[in-house]
Amino acid sequence: MIGMRMNAFNDTGLGEPEQDANTALIELDKGLRSAKTGEQCEAIVRFPRLFEKYPFPILINSSLLKLAEVFRTGSNFLRVWVLRVCQQSEKHLDKILNVDEFVRRIYSVIHSNDPVARALTLRTLGSVAGIIPERQQVHHSIRRSLDSHDSVEVEAAIYAAQMFAAQSKLFAVSMCSKISDMIRGQATPASMKLQLIPILQYMHHDTFTASMVNELCMELLASYPAVEFVRVTLSALSTLASATLLDVPQQVALLLRYLQDDPRLSIKRHALHLLYSLARRGAHLWPQGALNNLIESTTTLLQDGAGNTDLLIRTLDVIEVLSQNAVTCDANMEENSSLLQLCLNACYSPDPFVAVKAITILSRVACYCYQEGLPAYGIQDVISCLESLIVLLVLDDKHLHQLKACLRSIVKLCQSQPSHCVLFVDAIGSTLINASAENSQNEKQTVALCEALGAIGSLGENTLLPLLPDILIKLKQTSHVHTKVMLCTLLFQTVAGGYEWNSECLEAVNNVVRNVDGWAKYRIARSAARYGHHTIATEIFKGLKETVASEQLHFWLSGLELVTKAECCLMNKTEGEDNTNKAEIVEKLNGAIARYASACASLKAASTPLRSLQFPSEYSKLRCEFLQSIAQLLHSCISLCTAPPPAIAVTVVIATKDDLQRYGRVTHQLRKSAQDLKNCAENYQKLYQSAFDADPESLANIRALQEICRLLANSLERVCGGPSISMYQQQNDSVNFHFGDSVEMRQLARCCAELRRLAPSCIGGESKNGAISHLRVSCLMSQVTLLAGGTMRLPIPRYFFQTLQTTSIKLSVSPQPRVLGEPVSVPQGSQLALKVEGVLRHGRRASLFRSVAAVCISISTTPPSKINSDQKDSNMNELQQTVTPHRDFFACEFLLSLGVPGSTIVPPCTVGANTVPSTGGQYQITASASILDKDGNVWKCGPRSTLPVRVHEEPAKRKLP
Structure with a gap:
């Protein structure tokens, strides 16, 4: 027991069962009733955690009533901690059921003779202003305490007044004159006036009050030119203008005047900060000519040299926010515009902060021109400047943030104009090869370059293919694990364009896997599985599953090994072409189905209450069902030759009035396969609807697999007839589906396009509603061969491995x-x-x-x-x-x-x-x-x-x- 402190409130620890809400509340209640102040305080500070864990009204109402009772009967020390609980639990206050009783217990302390107790009461009432905004007695107490002679109580009343003014229109309007008189009054200390001025920012509920506040603030700016007063007053005016929207042009003009005329640097910085907030509010609210005035001041700062670099960066920040709006880009896209001239001059600044801000603005204007189909002036200067900045920023290890900003601009330009991809891939690739990796900061820069290459490589086919030799060279040179993982990912992305692995690429990946730790191996295998390189992923998962200490991790890696091994079975090329080697295709399907069934069992064993593997399990289960359906379809197609129609086929046709019954049992088998594929498509739709937290690429992966099921079912209905679903409607749905632009989805898009090409059609004199012939069945077998003959690589979605949103x-x-x-x-x-x-x-x-x-x-x-x-x-x-x-x-x-x-x-x-x-x-x-x-x-x-x-x-x- 040495060095161990016993916890009377029994927080959930390692190996201890989790408490329910009632048990936790009872233990905290015991602490509140304790005679020791320390235990009481410890119980009080644990209530916010209890609210986050069990945020239900009954518990919160009971807990806060207990805390209100402690506030009423306890000492000022305990009241401080109750105040902190109310401030930290703001989003749970509206769940209080007995608001009147809660306020009554808190408000009773306002009649105390202790000014500190009254101050704590006012602050507590202010912290719960969201649930009692219109309580007249509280308003009266705040007004009365503003006239107190005790400074602690007055400061608490100012805090409460600010909180209630933000919530209550009635209180804000009624207190406007009181606050104005106190600010104008000579008896009010200057420090207290600085605390009173921020209350004015909430006086925007009617036109008369807002105009009166504006007049008061303008008087303050003229009467109190001190730095603190100017900063606070300008902040109040800017917040008031953002709320009313009508006064934004006047406020922008006022801030620009202070930026140009006031010589104090702190005032200039604060004016730029407020202009930044107003720019985020909306560039369309700015008056005409305001941007030109800002550009003129920026040009002056640029000519002055390095002395005003900080102001120049802040000014470019404001212009950068304005450039996010289409109005600004449309007004400054001409070749002779002042904005383009300013940024073209600033992008060659020796200060990288200034240069990056300027090139970001130019890139946004160019992207807007490309999106609108307009000529982008000065684009060659933008490209050359970006290439130069990448080289310069990689050499200095202090500008990682600026390097990422340049790379983001490059990716956006490539998205808007794909013809730039070749230029930037060459520039980034050469910079990546020449970059040194001597320390961790250089490694971060190298990783940033790899991420940019990956983003550009996903925009088009074979974009990174010329960079393949350089990637292999860099893999041999680098010694950092993270860089190796990213380079392997680029390698997987490059080969995923339909190419086969050669010995040199395989040897490079194997050398990396042999020399990195377990977590890096897992990341490499995960990337390989996501791009469809399941052979590499299988070998890595097979070696990793025996090196983990947890049973759940062992089953998780075993499940991943089985999933990738199942896909490897399908990826093995058949000896024959098309559907000539049916026995081998059946064997491959059976092997994949058996491994997927084992993978489902392993994933189920790896699931825990804290980490549910519902999506991987359902995804593997549906993949197994789909493979079973196409295996049964293949057997049904083969049975056309092995099981001829019976002698009573004509009688069955007459009895059922179904002409397709003349083909015998193959008709029933094909229709059953069509129904199985429709059920599989419906199950994929259910999986899609259950994946609320999935990333868009993972959802597109599910939609693509659902589309494959629909295409096969549609082909079957063309051959054996369908009961009620219109195949033409399904075709239209297939055309409207957008696969996305990622490398993984392009593989599935090619597969769906090939399935449509191989689909059987109405041939010659065959019935339009369906006719089972050897030619049309061979089309179905060609589709099955495409899916199971080694041509299609299934990319495992990201949501199978990791969840970015929960x-x-x-x-x-x-x-x-x-x-x-x-x-x-x-x-x-x-x-x-x-x-x-x-x-x-x-x-x-x-x-x-x-x-x-x-x-x-x-x-x-x-x-x-x-x-x-x-x-x-x-x-x-x-x-x-x-x-x-x-x-x-x-x-x-x-x-x-x-x-x-x-x-x-x-x-x-x-x-x-x-x-x-x-x-x-x-x-x-x-x-x-x-x-x-x-x-x-x-x-x-x-x-x-x-x-x-x-x-x-x-x-x-x-x-x-």
Whole structure:
């Protein structure tokens, strides 16, 4: 026990089971009731973590009421920590149910004789201003405390006034005159005036108040020329102008006047900072001529030399933000424009910061011209300057950020004009070969060059192919692991354009794998699998799976080895051409199917509660099902020759009125294969809808595999006829699908294009609805050979390996049974009020690809006769509500009638639900959540919560004789 501190509040540690909300709250409540101040403080500071872990209204309401009671009865020291909790838990305050009681306990301290206690009360009330913006008694207390003689209380009142002014229009308007009088008053100290001026930025609720504040601020600028007053006043005016939008032109003109006329550097820097914020607000709000005035001041700074470099960089920052707007680019794209002339002069500045800012602006104007189909003036100067800057910035290890900015500009130019790719690949490639890698900073620069080459290489076919010898040379020269991984990725990307591996490239990759650590090997194998080089990935995963210490990691690597090995089976070239070697194709398909089945088992064993491998498992399972479907299709095609139609085929045709039955059992087999492929396409659609956090390339990969299934099903329907789906509609859907421009998706796009070319068509005198002939079946076999004959490489999507965005939903359904596992009892004839609460949880990168706009809650009830049945009840009660999360929290209510004739699920204030007769017994209520993004797409990735409910009959009341 030496050196170990026992924790009375039992935080979750290594190997300890996670506590539920009630247990954690009880332990914290014990700490609040402790007689020791230290334990009380420790309990208080743990509440924000509890709110983040269990952000449900009942717990938050109970916790904050307890803290309010501590604030009312505790010491000032404890009140400080309660204040900190309220400030840190701002997004959870609106979940307080008993707001009046909470405010009453806090507000009671305002009558204390201790000015420090009153100050803490004011600050606490200010921190919760979002839930009590219109409390008149609090407004009165703030106004009264502003006249206090104690400086601590006055500063607290100023803080509370600023917080309430940001939330309440009534308070801001009523306090405007009071704040103005205090600022103008001679008795108010200068330090206090500096604290009062920021309150004026919230006085924008009506025109009269905003104009009065503007006049007051202009008076302050004239009366108080000190640096601190000018900075604070200009900030208040800029914030006020951003809120009203009408005063933006006047504010920009005011800031430009201070930039040009005020000799103090701090004022100039602050004016540029405020101009930057107004530029981000929108360049279209700036008055005419403002940009020209800014350019004139920039030209003057550029001529003055190095003394004003900082101001020059800040000014170029403002112009760079303005150049992001199409209005600025359209007004300055002519050859003689002042903006282009300024940037052309500045891009040759000896200061790299100035040069990079200028070339970024020129690149944005050029990209705008390319996108609009207009001539880009001075583009040759831009290209030569970018090439020179890359060489210069690589030589100096202090300008990594500037190097990345130049590389981003290069990538954007290549996206807008693909003809520039060859020039920049040559320039970056030569710089990469000549760059030294002596320290970690140079390694970062080399990695940045590799990333830029990868981005440019994904824009076109064979873009990086001329760079292949240089990449091999650099692989032998470099000694840094990260650089080797990036160079191997470039090598995989280059060979992925449909080329075969030669001995020199394979030897280079093998040398790298032998000399790097396990994590670098995994990254190389992951890149190889993503670009379809499964042979290399298989060998690396095979060696890695025996070197890990965790059982889950062993199964994960084993699953990856089996997945890549299955694809290797399909990539092996057949000896014959087209479909002449059917036995070998069948053998390859069977081998791949067996390995995919084993991979699904390994991935399932690698899953843990903290790291669910749902997407890799489902992706592998669907791939296995698809291979099984095309294997069965191949057997069905072969059976056309081995199983001729029976003698009663004509009788079957007459009985079924189906002309295709004359071909015998092959018709039924082909139709079954078509249905299997349609089911596989539907399952891919379900996988697509469940991948809310997937990157766009991974989603495009799923759509492409779904498209392959549809194309094969469409071909089968042409041959054996289809029941109801229009194949022409499917063809139109296929044409409208956009695969994307990445290297991986181009492989799948070529595969789909080849499938369309090989698809059977209506030939000669054959029926338009379908005819099974050897010629048309051979077209189907050619399609199967394309998919399983070694021509197609399946790129494993990024989402299979890593998740860049994480979004999860936690549901809470009430009421809950008193004993876990037992059903909730409901008397027959009564209604059950069901409340569903949920919390959205985000990872480190929230809303990277898409964000949550609303959550759709679905409630379904399963009657007793259908609980253990696999068949879905078409008359099952189901209802949905769409709710918009507020600060990642949402709640909705339903009213359920069970066990009575004509029972239904009725949400509050909702009518028109379908009624289904039901009887008493044990029902199963299922609540599921789906996500709606801002584009209106539905993502079925939410959890499902099940609640058993028992409907029982109440005993009949005895009648009195």
